[in-house]
Amino acid sequence: MLDSQVLVRETDFSKLAHTWEELAQAMAEQGDTTTPAKLKQLAEKTRRAELNIAFCGHFSAGKSTMINTLLGVSLLPSNPIPTSANVVKIRGGEKAARVYTMNGDVVTFDPDTEMEKLKQFAVDGDTVESVEVTYPGTLLDEHSSLLDTPGIDSTDAAHKIATESALHLADVVIYMMDYNHVQAEENFNFTKTLKDRGKPVYLVVNMIDKHIDFELDFESYKESVEEAFANWNIHPDGIFYTSLAEPDHPENQYAEFRQKLLELIAGREQLVGKSVRSAAEHLIEEHVQSLKRSHAGKRQELESKLDSLELAELDSRDAQAVSAALAQAEAQMEALKSSTAQARAQMEKDLGSLLDNARLTYYSTNEAAASYLESRKPGFKMGFLFAGKKTEEERKRREEALLAEFREKVAGNLDFHFKELMSKQLQAHDIRDEEYHARVHATQIEITGEFLAKHIKDGAASREYVMNYCTDVANAIKLEYRRAGLAFIEEVVGRLASRMEQESAAQLERIGILREMASLHEQLASLTASEENTRERLQAIMREGE
Ligand SMILES: Nc1nc2c(ncn2[C@@H]2O[C@H](COP(=O)(O)OP(=O)(O)O)[C@@H](O)[C@H]2O)c(=O)[nH]1
Numbered sequence: 001m002l003d004s005q006v007l008v009r010e011t012d013f014s015k016l017a018h019t020w021e022e023l024a025q026a027m028a029e030q031g032d033t034t035t036p037a038k039l040k041q042l043a044e045k046t047r048r049a050e051l052n053i054a055f056c057g058h059f060s061a062g063k064s065t066m067i068n069t070l071l072g073v074s075l076l077p078s079n080p081i082p083t084s085a086n087v088v089k090i091r092g093g094e095k096a097a098r099v100y101t102m103n104g105d106v107v108t109f110d111p112d113t114e115m116e117k118l119k120q121f122a123v124d125g126d127t128v129e130s131v132e133v134t135y136p137g138t139l140l141d142e143h144s145s146l147l148d149t150p151g152i153d154s155t156d157a158a159h160k161i162a163t164e165s166a167l168h169l170a171d172v173v174i175y176m177m178d179y180n181h182v183q184a185e186e187n188f189n190f191t192k193t194l195k196d197r198g199k200p201v202y203l204v205v206n207m208i209d210k211h212i213d214f215e216l217d218f219e220s221y222k223e224s225v226e227e228a229f230a231n232w233n234i235h236p237d238g239i240f241y242t243s244l245a246e247p248d249h250p251e252n253q254y255a256e257f258r259q260k261l262l263e264l265i266a267g268r269e270q271l272v273g274k275s276v277r278s279a280a281e282h283l284i285e286e287h288v289q290s291l292k293r294s295h296a297g298k299r300q301e302l303e304s305k306l307d308s309l310e311l312a313e314l315d316s317r318d319a320q321a322v323s324a325a326l327a328q329a330e331a332q333m334e335a336l337k338s339s340t341a342q343a344r345a346q347m348e349k350d351l352g353s354l355l356d357n358a359r360l361t362y363y364s365t366n367e368a369a370a371s372y373l374e375s376r377k378p379g380f381k382m383g384f385l386f387a388g389k390k391t392e393e394e395r396k397r398r399e400e401a402l403l404a405e406f407r408e409k410v411a412g413n414l415d416f417h418f419k420e421l422m423s424k425q426l427q428a429h430d431i432r433d434e435e436y437h438a439r440v441h442a443t444q445i446e447i448t449g450e451f452l453a454k455h456i457k458d459g460a461a462s463r464e465y466v467m468n469y470c471t472d473v474a475n476a477i478k479l480e481y482r483r484a485g486l487a488f489i490e491e492v493v494g495r496l497a498s499r500m501e502q503e504s505a506a507q508l509e510r511i512g513i514l515r516e517m518a519s520l521h522e523q524l525a526s527l528t529a530s531e532e533n534t535r536e537r538l539q540a541i542m543r544e545g546e
């Protein structure tokens with residue numbers, strides 16, 4: 001016993017109360033008009049470490065009768081007098097009854113002699129905010145109260161609101177039911193909500209004097225009650241079966257129930273410390289929910305905009321799918337943009353290596369070139385004096401021989417491969433054009449006598465000079481092929497660029513839609529983030545206040 005008392009940290013109630021006021025302030029700054037008031041009430045109650053035991057349940061379950069019995073005084077009006085529409089709070093203290101009105105007025109009267117007034121005020125839900133009775137000599141001390149709440153199932157909204165608005169101040173809920181109405185769905189709904197909110201809930205099945213044993217034995221009845229709540233996954237902190245009309249009923253657990261209340265009152269500080277924290281947590285949640293409700297319109301607007309944007313095979317509501325699709329489309333766009341440049345570079349590289357690898361000069365070429373160059377030297381003569389015609393014929397013959405030599409090598413080692421390469425460039429990009437192919441195949445690089453003559457340089461006809469001459473001619477031929485090839489490449493690039501433009505126009509349109517979707521998702525996410533931030537900020541205030 002001592003050990004457990006040592007372990008329980010004493011609560012600094014005034015510090016906690018201050019924290020609730022800070023929370024209220026933060027929420028009020030957010031424009032919340034309901035939750036801050038509840039937190040201020042909670043702060044007031046916390047400062048006094050006040051215990052509230054709320055009696056809830058269907059009207060006529062016997063709540064008021066039970067409270068009167070517990071107090072040993074007939075304070076509360078009971079049926080058939082109309083049930084109270086307001087929460088009536090009773091605590092220990094000097095004998096007094098106060099009625100708090102909506103306008104902030106307080107009317108006091110004597111609870112012993114002026115009960116009719118209380119009855120009158122207690123039924124008037126419109127103007128009365130709450131009724132508070134203090135009474136000495138009962139099981140209640142100044143810091144412990146019993147709350148008599150209106151029936152929770154009431155169709156009258158005022159009753160419902162009165163009960164709802166008192167719940168954040170209830171540390172323990174006594175849920176009373178009429179023996180015959182235990183299986184009513186409202187019982188399960190209400191107690192489940194309470195348990196989900198972390199409230200201790202004790203069930204009281206009252207009026208067990210209505211039980212007729214030969215129909216069903218009492219044990220079976222109790223089992224059926226417990227089973228019904230268990231089926232709803234509701235685990236009450238205790239169940240009591242009572243009769244107020246027949247105190248001597250053999251199954252009456254009124255005494256045990258009263259004992260339980262005494263225990264709760266004795267453990268007040270610990271109970272209140274725990275309960276106000278969970279009430280504050282709940283109010284934070286309530287605030288976040290109200291923030292969510294205030295975002296609902298904007299959220300719906302964003303979502304319907306998303307629904308109006310359509311792209312094939314994409315769920316526009318799926319934020320992840322949208323951002324993945326956008327990233328993919330942008331990457332494709334980049335690839336598309338660089339594809340033309342890449343294709344050009346590749347084609348130029350292929351042409352370059354084809355030309356580099358084409359061998360145009362052989363031993364026979366050098367021989368023919370040496371012979372040709374010799375015939376071009378000044379003073380070259382064939383036959384006797386004045387045999388100019390013969391010399392000219394010999395020159396022509398040697399020129400033809402060298403031309404034939406180069407033409408053969410070009411035809412075999414260059415021209416064929418060149419045409420094959422150029423021809424396949426369009427096909428490689430899936431473009432079909434017979435006319436282009438025809439032009440490629442019609443390409444003719446003429447090697448003429450003037451061409452050969454153009455590369456002759458002055459100087460001795462050494463072996464090295466002959467080789468250089470051959471290389472010059474070969475390079476000049478290759479240069480002609482390169483020019484022709486670059487013209488074809490330019491044409492292919494032009495075709496690719498215009499196709500790319502068409503494709504990118506479609507792609508750009510898609511990217512535009514995806515960006516719009518992504519921005520709507522961003523706005524939705526920022527709403528959620530602001531709700532989360534609010535929750536975290538309030539929770540941080542709460543942690544710091546511990
Ligand atoms: N038979 C029987 N009647 C009861 C019992 N407890 C209360 N009542 C009666 O049930 C009616 C409703 O009780 P009341 O306390 O006003 O219910 P409330 O609306 O929950 O406050 C009154 O007429 C009570 O006298 C009980 O244990 N057995």
Ligand SMILES: [Mg+2]
Nearest residue numbers: 063064083084
């Ligand atoms: Mg009542």
